[in-house]
Amino acid sequence: MLSSRYLAIFFCCTLFWLLPFTGYADDLATEVIDAEITLQKDHYVLAADIAYQLSKKATIALQSGVPLYWSLQIKLLQQHPYLWDKTVLKTDIHYRLQYQALLNVYRLQNLSSGETYNFSTLYAALDLMSEIQDFPLIEKSKISPEEDYLCALKVKFDRGLLPVPLRSIAYIDKQWYLSSDWTLWPLKK
Amino acid sequence: MAFEKVKLPFSLFTLILFGLILLSLQLMSSATQESSELSALYSWLLLINGLGSVVLLSLVGVNIYTLIQHTKKREAGSRLTRRMVSLFVVLALAPAVIVFYFSMQFLHQGIDSWFNVEIDRALEDALELSQSSLDQRMRWHLxxxxxxxxxxxxxxxxxxALDMENLRELSGATEMTLFSRQGRIIASSSINLGDxxxxxxxxxxxxxxxxxxxxxxxxxxxxxxxxxxxxAKVDTQEPQYLQALYPVPVRVYDLADSVEFAFVRYKEMKFLRHSLKITFTLALSLVLLMSLLAAIWxxxxxxxNIIAPVKQLVKGTQAVASGHYDEPLPVIAQDDLGFLVESFNEMMNRIAMxxxxTRIAGFEVENQRAYLETILANLTAGVISFDASYNIRTANQAAYRIFHIHVNHFIGRQLLDLINDSSELAEPLKSIQRLLEQAEDIWQQRIAFLGPNGRQELLCRGTPLYSQEGLRVGxxxxxxDVTDLIQAQKNAxxxxxARRLAHEIKNPLTPIQLSAERLQHKLADKLEPADxxxxxxxxxxxxxxxxxxxEMVDDFSEYAKPSKKETVDIDLSQLVKEILALYTLKSGVKFKTDYEAGVLTVNGxxxxxxxxxxxxxxxxxEAIDSEGLIEISLHRVQKNNTNFIELALYDNGTGIKEDQIETIFEPYVTTKTKGTGLGLAIVKKIIEDHGGAIWVDTSRKVGAGFIIQLPACHSEPL
Structure with a gap:
């Protein structure tokens, strides 16, 4: 009896300790303000408006030369009433943002397309990332008109690509919880 | 003796686990290097090592819990295990913690030493110099x-278009373009014709x-x-803009790039200094924790494994303590403990032998004791032994037969306690107790008391017992019981x-009588009438x-001659009835009889x-009045496994004086004014000749009472 009581106390303490972590995501997280997938000719294309946020620590890190990575995760799920949803499409857009001290510019690279942009301000760089226009996703022919589809979009701040010394801290510091939640909406056909 | 193959102290599983722990730690250590390919796995390795620590902690926790449980139950070897584990933990922990502390100190100081104001300033200056150089170049190009x-x-x-081409070549620009205000390209020239x-x-x-x-x-x-x-703006009617792209020389670019790289790297490291310390501390702590936990486990x-033989030894000694010598302990290892176990087995074997x-000797002693007890029990002489405090230790069956008290029930008590059960034994027992306590050597004494069967004469012999050291131990x-012997001597x-009286006195009596009668006959006629x-x-x-x-001499003859001449089976009740018939007719005395049912036969x-x-x-x-009462009863009794017919005769007459009770059966003892005093002596002689006994029933307070016990016939059922 005594040991089970101690076990319960231990679990309560652990839960209490973990409780602050659950709220971290909301404070500094990136937010998907608007997203929609529309049909343009034979392709479904994505348009999204994303509000990126950088914590104080992330900003300092960036200005200290630490490159930051984001990936825009896009999924198209075919819905099944009784089974798991089938992933029809899964694609990522990777961004790398780094401060160039010599030229005092922020260099933004779209790692998926290979494009590079230089911005004199951080906001200009984030502004470029925040607007997605006409990003082709899937051909119309691959979408069945009878089925229901769910679109999912998430901006993931890639802590795994931070420098090693920062990595372990990034997993426990709310300043580095910069990813957004999944945004889900049905596909309009 | 079971010799087993010498085992390694660790199992294969333990070795593999230990290897995995080391590998995992090594990988994590490598992963902390930014350039390592494993750096991508750093988080996973950290997690794996963290989980490994938890697993090890659980293993150690389970072991500690089990050890505590065993210690609480006071299981064999648990306290030694606890002591050894504590010692090991202290010995392992102390240097590890010291090394850890100084490692942390060196690490932090080492990281801090990377950064100082001079380098910081130098790098910033270098960057500023590069920027100034580029700035100057930009202004010049503008x-x-x-x-x-x-x-x-x-x-x-x-x-x-043509002028621009010339100007571009002249200025060394790679590309030159003229735009309108609205951004329309008016003319363009490039060093690369393909653009x-x-x-x-x-x-x-x-x-x-x-x-x-x-x-x-x-x-x-x-x-x-x-x-x-x-x-730059071209002053024309319609404002136009001239854009020129000038290449930065490769050398300048390389130098600037190098400066920037160093600056950024330094700044990044400076930013990461705190994180770096935490990461190294974490890694080092994890290494220490896992190493310590693995070592403790x-x-x-x-x-x-080391304690196992000791544990067995403890169990073995417990088994020996509880008297089990049959199971030898297995010899696990051929080391000192193995030698100890072997010696223990040898010792156990010898103890068993x-x-x-001892058991055999004990059996023999027990047999001897039983033999002696049997002999003692079957002795006609009573034997009572005493301890140093004169408490009764043993008493044989004959003691009961003689004293008519279960002396066995008084073992551990004083001899005088027997008085409570039989007050008539007070004097003889006190005498024996006194002799026991005082006599230094063998003593002998005759004592007499009035038992339930009448006066009993005992010949007591006693001796004090001494230990080998000369101490008195009991x-x-x-x-x-020499009553019969003394009686036989008296009778003899x-x-x-009687025989001498008959022979010496009776013979002269007839000539005396005849001589007297002859004198009467011869002289009667010759004397004067008066004479x-x-x-x-x-x-x-x-x-x-x-x-x-x-007549007196005849009575003596009668007393002396054997009374048991011709023996036949006699029904006593019938005999009593016949005799009483003679007395009933001629006296007014009442007779009350009580015969037990069945035939009461004796041989005599x-x-x-x-x-x-x-x-x-x-x-x-003679003792009662004419209106007196005589009670006669006949019963069967059993004494000392022998069947007796008991005849009790009571009257309500004058009774027997107490001082006469002991001698009433001796010749010439009588309470009457006439008679020879041989009546009861003859009665006693006849009864004893028939193997019976007669005594005065002293329990009866009115008149006199005699109890006769005669052996019943063998055919007599009981």
Whole structure:
């Protein structure tokens, strides 16, 4: 009896300790303000408006030369009433943002397309990332008109690509919880 | 003795786990290096090592919990295990913690030593120098472009393309473009003929351009090169802008890049300094924690293996303590402990042999004791032994037969406690107790007491017992019931007296009587009447006295001769009835009889037994009044596994005086005024000749009572 009581106390303490972590995501997280997938000719294309946020620590890190990575995760799920949803499409857009001290510019690279942009301000760089226009996703022919589809979009701040010394801290510091939640909406056909 | 193969203290599983822990730690250590390929797995490795620590912590926790449980239950070897584990933990922990502390100190100081103000300043200055260099270059190129615009002011639209080509070549620009205010390309010239579309300014550049009228900046170009973009306003009617792209020399770019790389790297490291410390501390702590936990866990296993023979030894000693010598302990290892176990087994074997021998000796002693007890039990002499405090230790069956008290029930108590059960034994027991306590050597004494069967004479012999050291450890008293022997001696003496009386006295009596009668006959007629009268009277006196003497001598003869002449089976109840029939008729005395049902048969001489009854009834009749009562009862009794017929005869007469009770059965003892005093002596003799006993029932307070016990016939059922 005594040991089970101690076990319960231990679990309560652990839960209490973990409780602050659950709220971290909301404070500094990136937010998907608007997203929609529309049909343009034979392709479904994505348009999204994303509000990126950088914590104080992330900003300092960036200005200290630490490159930051984001990936825009896009999924198209075919819905099944009784089974798991089938992933029809899964694609990522990777961004790398780094401060160039010599030229005092922020260099933004779209790692998926290979494009590079230089911005004199951080906001200009984030502004470029925040607007997605006409990003082709899937051909119309691959979408069945009878089925229901769910679109999912998430901006993931890639802590795994931070420098090693920062990595372990990034997993426990709310300043580095910069990813957004999944945004889900049905596909309009 | 079981010899097993020498085992390693660790199992294969333990070794593999230990190897995995080391590998995982090594991988994590490698992963902390930024350049390592494992750096991508750093988080996973950290997690795996963290989980490994938890697993090890659980293993150690389980072991500690088990050890605590065992210690609480006081299991064999648990306290030694606890002590060894504690010692090991302290020995392992202390140096590890010290090394850890100093490692942390060196690590932190080492990291801090990377950064100092001078390097910081130098790198910032270097960067500023590079920036200044580029800035100067930019200003120069802007000025150069502005100068070029002046030359283009006068160019007509047809010549502008050609002039631009010349100006570009002259200025060393890689590309030159003329835009309208709206951004339309008017003319363009490039060093690369393949470039169809010139590099267009973005909206930010246009914004600056519209505000300032000029623009210059260094921008990264393709193939990791830098170029200076300079845009100046061409003063024409329709405002135009001339954009020139100048390459930054490769050497300048390399130097600037190198400076920037060093600066960024330094700044990054400076930013990461705190994180770096935390990461290294974490990794080092994890290494220390896992190493310590693994070492403690392995210590538990090793100590358990080391303790195992000790544990077995403890169990073995417990088994020996509880008397189990049959299971030898297995010899696990051929080391000192193995030798100890072997020696223990040898010792156990010897103890077992000694125990067996002791057991056999014990059996023999027990047999001897039982043999002696049997002998003692079957002795006719009573034997009572005492301890040093004179408490009864043993008493044989004969003691009960003699004292009529279960002396066995008084073992551990004082001899005088027997008085509570039998007050008549008070004097003899006190005498024995006194002798026991005082006598230094063998003593002997005759004691007498009035038992339930009448007066008993005992011959007591006692001796104190001494230990080998000469200490008094108790005593033994042996006593024989010599009542019968003394009685037989008395009877023999009286028999001899009677025989001599008969022979020496009876023989002269007849001549005396005859002589007296002859004197009477011869002289009666010759004497005077008066003298004749005297003679006749004297002669008559002589004859009467001689007759009396004859009668007395006959009685003695009767007493001396054997009473058991011809033996037959006699039904006592029938005999009593026959005799009582004679007395009932001639006296007014009442007779009350009580016969037990069935035939009460004894083997004896009917004449003698008749005489016994006659004598006893005569005595009773003489003691009571004419209206008196005589009670006669016949019962079967069992004494000492022998069947007896008990005849009890009571009267309500004058009774027997207490001082006469002990001697009533001796010759010439009588309470009557007349008689020879041989009646009861003859009765006792006849009864004893028949193997029976007679005594006065002292429990009866009214009149006198006699109890006769005669052995029942073998055919007599009981």
């Amino acid at each position: 000025k150069q472009t502005q100068q070029l615009t002046e030359k283009l002011q006068d160019s007509s639209e047809n010549r502008v 169809i579309l010139p590099s267009l300014p973005d909206k930010n550049i246009w914004l600056q351009l519209r505000q300032n009228g000029e623009y210059v900046a260094v921008a990264p170009a393709h193939e990791e090169k830098l170029m200076v973009r300079a845009i 392995v210590a538990f296993i090793s100590i358990r 000694a125990r067996d021998e 005593g033994v008293v042996v006593f024989d 003496a009286w028999g001899e007296v 004749a009268e005297i003679l006749q009277r004297s002669t008559r006196t002589i004859v009467h006295q001689v007759e009396a003497m004859k 001489d009917p004449i003698s037994l008749r005489q016994v009854l006659h004598n006893l009834i005569k005595n009773a009749l």
